[in-house]
Amino acid sequence: xxxxxxxxxxxxxxxxxxxxxxxxxxxxRSKVRLGRRIHKDDFxxxxxxxxxxxxxxGMWPRRYGGADWSVVEQHIFxxxxxxxxxxxxxxxxxxxxxxxxxxxxxxxxxxxxxxxIISGEHWWCQGYSEPGSGSDLASLRTSAVRAGAHYRVNxxxxxxxxxxxxxxxxxxxxxxxxxxxxxxxxxxxIDMKSPGITLRPxxxxxxxxxxxxxxxxxxxxxxxxxxxxxxxxxTYAKFLLAHERTNNAGIGHCQRALKRxxxxxxxxxxxxxxxxxDSRFRDRIAELELDLMxxxxxxxxxxxxxASDSRAPGPEVxxxxxKGSEIIQQLAELQMHALGHDALPYLREALEVDxxxxxxxxxxxxxxxxxxxxxxxxxxxxxxxxxxxxxxxxIISKLILGL
Amino acid sequence: xxxxxxxxxxxLQETLRRFIARDYDFERRRSxxxxxxxxxxxxxxxxxxxxxxxxxxxxxxxxxxxSGVDVMAVMELVGQGLLLEPYLSxxxxxxxxxxxxxxxxxxxxxxxxxxxxxxKLALAAYEAAGRYELAHVAATAVRDAQGKGWRxxxxxxxxxxxxxxxxxxxxxRSSGRQTDAEGISLFLVRGDAxxxxxxxxxxxxxxRAADLDLQDVPVDADAVIGxxxxxxxxxxxxxxxxxxxxxxxxxxIVTALNEATLNYLKTRKQFGTVIxxxxxxxxxxxxxxxxxxxxxxxxxxxxxxxxxxQPAARRRAISGAKAYIGRAARFVGQQAVQLHGAxxxxxxxxxxxxxxxxxxxxxxxxxxxxxxxxxxxALRVEALGAAP
Ligand SMILES: Cc1cc2nc3c(=O)[nH]c(=O)nc-3n(C[C@H](O)[C@H](O)[C@H](O)COP(=O)(O)OP(=O)(O)OC[C@H]3O[C@@H](n4cnc5c(N)ncnc54)[C@H](O)[C@@H]3O)c2cc1C
Numbered sequence: 144x145x146x147x148x149x150x151x152x153x154x155x156x157x158x159x160x161x162x163x164x165x166x167x168x169x170x171x172r173s174k175v176r177l178g179r180r181i182h183k184d185d186f187x188x189x190x191x192x193x194x195x196x197x198x199x200x201g202m203w204p205r206r207y208g209g210a211d212w213s214v215v216e217q218h219i220f221x222x223x224x225x226x227x228x229x230x231x232x233x234x235x236x237x238x239x240x241x242x243x244x245x246x247x248x249x250x251x252x253x254x255x256x257x258x259x260i261i262s263g264e265h266w267w268c269q270g271y272s273e274p275g276s277g278s279d280l281a282s283l284r285t286s287a288v289r290a291g292a293h294y295r296v297n298x299x300x301x302x303x304x305x306x307x308x309x310x311x312x313x314x315x316x317x318x319x320x321x322x323x324x325x326x327x328x329x330x331x332x333i334d335m336k337s338p339g340i341t342l343r344p345x346x347x348x349x350x351x352x353x354x355x356x357x358x359x360x361x362x363x364x365x366x367x368x369x370x371x372x373x374x375x376x377x378t379y380a381k382f383l384l385a386h387e388r389t390n391n392a393g394i395g396h397c398q399r400a401l402k403r404x405x406x407x408x409x410x411x412x413x414x415x416x417x418x419x420x421d422s423r424f425r426d427r428i429a430e431l432e433l434d435l436m437x438x439x440x441x442x443x444x445x446x447x448x449x450a451s452d453s454r455a456p457g458p459e460v461x462x463x464x465x466k467g468s469e470i471i472q473q474l475a476e477l478q479m480h481a482l483g484h485d486a487l488p489y490l491r492e493a494l495e496v497d498x499x500x501x502x503x504x505x506x507x508x509x510x511x512x513x514x515x516x517x518x519x520x521x522x523x524x525x526x527x528x529x530x531x532x533x534x535x536x537x538i539i540s541k542l543i544l545g546l
Numbered sequence: 547x548x549x550x551x552x553x554x555x556x557x558l559q560e561t562l563r564r565f566i567a568r569d570y571d572f573e574r575r576r577s578x579x580x581x582x583x584x585x586x587x588x589x590x591x592x593x594x595x596x597x598x599x600x601x602x603x604x605x606x607x608x609x610x611x612x613s614g615v616d617v618m619a620v621m622e623l624v625g626q627g628l629l630l631e632p633y634l635s636x637x638x639x640x641x642x643x644x645x646x647x648x649x650x651x652x653x654x655x656x657x658x659x660x661x662x663x664x665x666k667l668a669l670a671a672y673e674a675a676g677r678y679e680l681a682h683v684a685a686t687a688v689r690d691a692q693g694k695g696w697r698x699x700x701x702x703x704x705x706x707x708x709x710x711x712x713x714x715x716x717x718x719r720s721s722g723r724q725t726d727a728e729g730i731s732l733f734l735v736r737g738d739a740x741x742x743x744x745x746x747x748x749x750x751x752x753x754r755a756a757d758l759d760l761q762d763v764p765v766d767a768d769a770v771i772g773x774x775x776x777x778x779x780x781x782x783x784x785x786x787x788x789x790x791x792x793x794x795x796x797x798x799i800v801t802a803l804n805e806a807t808l809n810y811l812k813t814r815k816q817f818g819t820v821i822x823x824x825x826x827x828x829x830x831x832x833x834x835x836x837x838x839x840x841x842x843x844x845x846x847x848x849x850x851x852x853x854x855x856q857p858a859a860r861r862r863a864i865s866g867a868k869a870y871i872g873r874a875a876r877f878v879g880q881q882a883v884q885l886h887g888a889x890x891x892x893x894x895x896x897x898x899x900x901x902x903x904x905x906x907x908x909x910x911x912x913x914x915x916x917x918x919x920x921x922x923x924a925l926r927v928e929a930l931g932a933a934p
Contacts, residue, residue, distance in 0.1 A: 277887050279816035302888045347891050348898035354888075414679040415725055423919050479909070483677040484704040486909040489750045501745050503701055503759050507674030516750050520902060523883045524891050531887065533826050 146440070148215070156219045163227040166192050170496065172228035178403075178514030179496040180351075181230050183266070183308040189230050190263030199261040200237050207245060207253070208261045214446040218394065225395030226402070234390055235304070236260040236267035240313045242386045243330065243379050247371040252332070256311075270300040270314035270333070270357060271380070277302075278534050280315070281324040281377065285359060287316035287331060289366070289373075294318075294331065296339075296362040302528070306342055306355040309335050315380055318373050330376035332368040339363070347524070349517035350491060387529055388460040392442040392467035397435050400474040404428060407481045407511050418481055431473055438466045458542035461535035468525035468532065479519040485512045549846065555619040561596060562620065565589075566627035572896045575628055579752035583710065585630035591663050599637055600661025603645050608658030614787070618794040618849035625798025628896070628903055630752055632666055632707035638791045640667035640715050643732075643784035646853075647772040652734070656713075668711035669788075670702035670735075670758055671781050678912040680717070680781055681727045685760065687718035696720075696770075698733060698741075698763040706910070708756035709746040712737050715771065716758070717781060732777035734769040735760075751906040752899070779857065786864040789911050790845075790852035793867045796875045796907050797845040799900045800838045803882040806897055807831065810886055821885075830881055837874040844870045862924055865917040872907075872914025879904040 148156070171185045193199045202217050203209025212220065241260050244252055259265040276283040285298025296316060306312065312333050319327030333340070339362035345354045371379055405428065408419040418424055442463055449456045479486050485508050492498055493513035500509030526532040540546045551559070570589065578586050593599050602617055603609025610616075617638060624633060641660045644653055659665035676682025685700025698718045705714070714735045722729030735742065741763040746756040772780045811822030811831060821827055844867040851863035879901040883890030890897050908914060 272888070275815075277816060279818075282816075282818075346893040348893055348902060350893065411677070412675045413677040414682050415675055418677070423915060427915070479905075480913055480915070482909075483913075484672055484909065485674065487704050487706075487749045487751075487755060487906055488747045490747050504745055504757055507703060508757075516905075519905070520750075520898075521891070523880065523901075524888070526884060527887055527891065532884070533824070536826070 148219075152215055152219060155216055156223060159220055159223045160227070162196060162198075163223060163229060166196070167227055167229055168192075171230060174496045175228040175230050176403075177496060177511070178518060179498075180494045183305075186230055186233055187263045187266070190232060193232070194262050199263070200232075200241065203237075203241065203261070204245070207241075207257050214443065214450050218443060218446075221395035222398060223395075225399040228399075231396065233266070233305070234387065235269050235313075236265065238390055239269060239383050239387055240267050240332075243313075243370060243383050246382065247330075247379050249367075251367065252370065256332070265310045266305075266308045268303055268306040268309035268312045268335075270303060270306075270312045272302045273299055274301050278531060280380070281328065283315055283317060283328065285314065285316050287318050287329060287364065289318070292366055293363045294366060294369070296331070296333065296359045296364055298359050300357040300359070301355075302345070303355045303357050304353060304528075306335070306357055307344065307352070311335060312357070313370075315376055318376075325377040327374050328376040328380070329373050330370040330379045331364055332370065333359075333362065333364050334368075337362045337364065347521060349521040350489070351517070351521070353521075382455060384530065385456040385460060388456065388464045392438060392463040393471060394435070394439050394442055394467070397438075397467065397470050397474060400471060400478070401428075401432060401435060403511070404431075404474055404478050404481065407478055407515075410510070411481050411483070411485075413483075424481070427477055431470060431477065434466070434470055434473075438463070438470060441466070458538050461530070461538045461543075464530060465526075465532050465535050465539075471525055472519075472522050475515070475519040475522045479515045482512050482515060486516045488512070489516070551615070551619055555616060558596075558616070559619050559623055562623035562627070565592065566623065566629075570627050570629065572628075572899075575630065575752075575899075578630055579748075584748065584752070584754040585632065585710075589629070590631050593631065593633070594661065594663030597661075598633070599641075599663050600657070602637065602642060603657045603661060607645070607653050608661040614790060614849040614852045615846075617787075617791055618797075618845060621791045621794035622798035622801075622845075625795035625800075625903070626802045628752070628799075628899055632668070632710060632753075634788060634791055634795075635668045635707035635711070636660060636666045639669045639784050639788045640713075642787045643669070643715060643780060644771065646783060647732075647780040649768075649771075652768075652771070665713070666707070666711050667713045667715060668705050668707045669781075669784065670705045670708070670714045670716040671785070672703060672705075673701060674703040676725075678916045679725070680785060681730070681778055682725050683717050683719045683730050684724050685716070685718040687720040687731055687733065689720075690764065695764055695766045696731075696733065698735065698760045698765060700760055702758040702760075704755050705758055706749075706755050707753065708744055708758065709754045714758070716760075717777060718760075720775060727778050729775050730777050730781075731774045732771040732781060733765050734771060735763060735765055739763045739765070749906065751903040782857070783855075783860070785911055786860055787852045789864050789868050790848035792907050792910060793841075793845040793848040793871050796871050796904055797838075797841050799904050799907075800841050800875055800878045803878055803897065803900050803904075804831075804834050804838050806900075807834065807882045807885050810889075814887075827885060830885065834878050834881055837878050841871050841874045841878075844874075858924065861920060865912075865920040865924070868912060869914045869917035869921055872917065875904045876908060876914065 174181050201210045201212040205211050273283050287294040287296045314331045314333055315328050316331050317327055318329040339360040341358045343356040344352045409417050411418040413421055445459050597610050600609035601612040605611050671680055687696045687698050690697050716733050716735045717730050719729050741761045743759045744756040749755050814821050847863050848867035854860040883901050886897050889895055
């Protein structure tokens with residue numbers, strides 16, 4: 144047992160920190176730190192900067208342009224990035240479709256898509272869920288019918304995150320309905336500019352546009368855009384899900400939220416004194432910090448075990464998803480509670496980083512209050528998406544505990 | 547003991563239920579929340595006709611002489627319908643405060659006007675640095691040169707329903723330190739008084755509020771409500787009645803959310819069966835049912851004790867109810883969203899709006915933890931005697 148970082152790891156941390164200090168654009172940094180809206184251009188700009196440094200996808204193998212980072216190196220990078228106010232790298236491309244392409248894609252697919260993913264040229268979104276198929280994804284009905292050199296795709300995907308920015312979407316579609324539902328599913332890559340695709344924005348309870356319905360009406364997709372074999376898409380989807388969930392602990396993100404919570408509680412006052420002096424409020428922060436301390440190590444333990452056996456992540460990643468999502472929700476809840484009555488105002492315009500608070504609102508509301516209530520509402524999603532908490536607990540109880 | 551609502555109360559609820567179904571469905575409510583006013587002036591007039599705006603005032607002031615439980619019956623439906631009108635601010639908080647503490651002449655002048663729907667008021671009692679502490683008053687009241695009236699200066703934050711208020715009931719201090727219980731007076735201030743500026747904004751649950759800035763705002767001597775420099779108890783009592791009303795509103799929402807969620811569990815299918823057949827969700831729903839029953843009991847306690855004139859007993863009931871309901875409602879709200887899956891986080895469905903309103907109720911006039919602390923401090927005093 145040794146919880147210390149090696150000298151090389153410490154050196155790596157110093158390198159990451161120096162890089163962030165020099166290269167992270169100040170405007171992006173303040174949006175992230177203040178919880179203001181981050182736009183497409185911000186994400187892409189940052190991805191391009193990382194790419195130029197050779198860190199566009201640190202965990203990828205070198206032959207695809209990655210840096211072959213270990214689990215610990217990735218952790219250090221996430222932690223430093225979050226602390227510095229770097230935006231998250233969008234997972235759909237880097238951590239979802241890319242690993243699938245590396246394992247199951249054709250050389251042509253790899254050669255075309257992977258360089259464009261890592262450079263930030265292509266934005267990807269995920270087309271899995273449908274109105275009738277959420278937790279029970281295998282029941283999906285969007286159909287792809289082979290017609291010569293194309294598939295003709297019809298149906299509806301929903302809850303699609305940031306599809307309004309996307310160049311490409313990876314979809315699960317039904318290519319056969321003869322056998323068990325899992326067996327007739329295929330994994331298709333679809334150009335979002337294809338005729339027949341329409342997007343309908345879905346506004347979430349925080350008033351923001353983050354998700355969409357996507358309708359496919361006789362969309363022609365070249366057969367070259369099939370990944371792996373027809374009807375075998377479920378295997379790739381499960382592989383992808385396991386990769387997705389390894390990132391769901393979001394330790395760096397939680398650490399930043401915890402730090403922010405402490406700042407807020409220090410600056411908010413209660414009957415004229417800093418709120419952090421109220422031991423009852425402080426205890427609630429402390430309890431969350433303990434949960435996060437434990438999860439940081441659990442996360443590294445689980446990921447290290449996966450790495451050392453060089454296997455795909457298994458059902459144990461479910462616990463990272465459950466805990467990570469619960470902790471970020473509770474942090475958001477406490478941040479909002481720190482505000483007292485300042486949790487009530489809803490100033491949409493205040494979510495832009497260049498918002499200037501009106502005179503006397505500034506001293507109590509301006510600095511940190513604007514995003515917090517909406518964020519609390521929005522983060523209810525974290526225990527719903529990417530496999531709900533209930534589904535993850537089913538996985539743990541069946542696949543790990545054998546119940 | 548009798549835990550039933552009277553025939554009249556049930557009839558009142560039924561009237562409101564029909565009104566909501568006919569004139570205040572979810573889509574209508576959404577468009578009202580987005581309108582400049584933020585609520586329905588027409589609905590306000592209808593409430594006046596129904597007698598709701600004078601419900602808790604004596605008949606001699608144009609009211610119906612209703613009780614705390616009558617208000618509870620109304621607020622439960624305000625919750626179910628997610629009604630946006632400033633009932634809490636005008637009728638319960640300010641009207642209630644005037645009824646309990648104002649001089650007779652002022653009551654005669656104002657209460658019938660409120661009951662007729664012609665006058666709206668808002669309570670400006672909280673300041674940013676005080677968080678939930680009503681005794682934290684930095685706004686100042688200074689006698690004017692002639693020694694007749696007063697001049698008020700300072701700021702009040704997040705004054706609910708301020709933009710539509712004709713008058714404010716506003717606390718300001720003429721002696722003592724910022725957090726002293728003594729030295730606070732309560733003033734009736736015109737919404738258009740010179741030197742008073744509003745910074746208005748919508749709230750997270752669809753209503754309206756504002757920050758107030760006062761610079762040498764002149765008020766007459768007879769604009770003081772209750773005893774000068776001794777207003778804190780009457781403000782606290784009014785806020786306690788407001789809290790009881792919020793508890794009843796939360797009850798209405800919890801009930802509505804449970805109904806919606808139960809219905810969803812019975813109809814949403816995944817894995818070839820309704821999701822209500824999964825035991826994990828059955829148990830969750832059972833817990834939500836229990837939380838709703840407990841919420842009702844606490845809302846009843848709050849409604850029957852809110853008007854009490856023994857501050858210690860009242861605090862126990864009110865803080866106890868707000869703390870308990872805050873947590874129970876948080877559980878129900880979060881789980882209703884969770885059990886609806888992604889449908890729970892969309893603006894198009896009422897579930898998310900109920901959840902947001904419950905959250906804002908918790909954050910108003912002290913969250914569950916604030917009131918738990920008050921309850922627990924009272925317990926300490928009970929056990930050990932007053933703190934040294
Ligand atoms: C903000 C947001 C962004 C999203 N982004 C995307 C995206 O980019 N692409 C995409 O494809 N999808 C996306 N999703 C969809 C997400 O994956 C689904 O919401 C999720 O799979 C749950 O499905 P559902 O919403 O249909 O809920 P349902 O599956 O209908 O579940 C409803 C409730 O029942 C519970 N439940 C279901 N089955 C069981 C069971 N067997 N045992 C116990 N409980 C059960 C669930 O946990 C939930 O509480 C997103 C969702 C959200 C909220």
